Amino acid sequence: MVTEKLKEDVVLSREKVGHAQKFILKKYPDATSKKRAAILADTLHKMIERSLPNGEEERKKAARQRLFEHLLSSGNMIITRLDLAEEGAAYADPEEMMSWSTGFLSEDEAKKLMDVFYPPVNVTGNEMKPMNRKRLIPALSGILISGLAVVLILTVDWPDKTEPERILAEAVPPPVQNVEVYKGPVNELPEHLKFTFVEKEAVQVWLGERGSILADDRNVDAIFQAAHDFNIHPLLLFAITGQEQAFVPRTHENAEEISNNPFNVFHSWQDFNTNIEESSEIAARTVVNLSDGRPPEANPIQWINRKYAEDPNWWQGVEAIFEQMEREIVAKPS
Helix, strand or coil: HHHHHHHHHHCHHHHHHHHHHHHHHHHHHCCHHHHHHHHHHHHHHHHHEEEEEEEECCHHHHHHHHHHHHHHHHCCCCCHHHHHHHHHCCCCHHHHHHHHHHHHHHHHHHHHHHHHHCCCCCCCCCEEEECCCCCCCCCCCEECCCCCCCCCCCCHHHHCCHHHHHHHHCCCCCCCCCCCCCCCCCCCCCHHHHCCCCCCCHHHHHHHHHHHHHHHHHHHHHHHHHHHHHCCHHHHHHHHHHHHHCCCCCCCCHHHHHHHCCCCCCCCCCCCCCCCCHHHHCCCCCCHHCCCCCCCCCHHHHHHHHHCCCCCCCHHHHHHHHHHHHHHHHHHCC
16 A cells, blocks of 8 residues: 555654764764754754645644654654655645655555545545644653754763664754854755755765765765855755766776766866866856846756756756655665
8 A cells, every 4th residue: 555655665763863963963073062953953854844745835844843743752763754745735735745746656656645635525526635634743741842942952972872862852843043053155046955964975875876986985075065165955966967977987987087077067077177176166156156046936957057058958857866866865764
């Protein structure tokens, strides 16, 4: 049954929280426990929000908060694709849900899921209305503290904790207002394409499974650094390399040379064979510059396509790769 399949598809787990914890400790070694806690909470909220179907913004935020509370209150600290579907059906229209579902289900399976969450109200009218599937979340006894700006508070020996439920001591609803998490430059990319936490090791595993030379430390580090410095989602830059050079397979006879410029900045890797650090920086700056002036209704990657690539369908490939990487690297536990 399709709901059983979604129940087995784990989106966020104890292991994923642990990965985020280790990344934050490494990235912010001098931060206070409270600041690291706030960064962790903000990261988890973003991971949940990216995994939910699109829909009315305020209701989506409410769904995100319920799932966050569910994560903290459930003994095994797991959010499944079924949890996301149940919350999404409460605010997303059938078209959005169908689009979301086909990202990980076959078309036939997605239609069956629609029958579960949007059954006809009556035979003659054929009116679609989402099921009322109110989540029964256990009370967060002693956890919710009203009025605090910090979302999570970690105990003093936070770095030594191995059990996420021992780490998460106190929580309140987002947003984090008074804690500086990231000081990246302002740009006109939409929020979902701006810099966010992605585990480096998970990206390397994903690239390695595809035989990519970009999985090497130097290449991954350079792309992550450019993403951080220019406030771009790291996976967007990797997706561009996927579209331009198929992530540079190690088996290619010119793999080393191509990896110096897998973005094909300044026309191609043959014409401009620099190093991965410089090409990553140029690609990131180009993405930011080409994002300027985008009309609100314009697809952000298609808007970049106007001058980044001659192929008018380039953006479709980049977007598809980006979404695949999000599903397989960010949303699923490693």
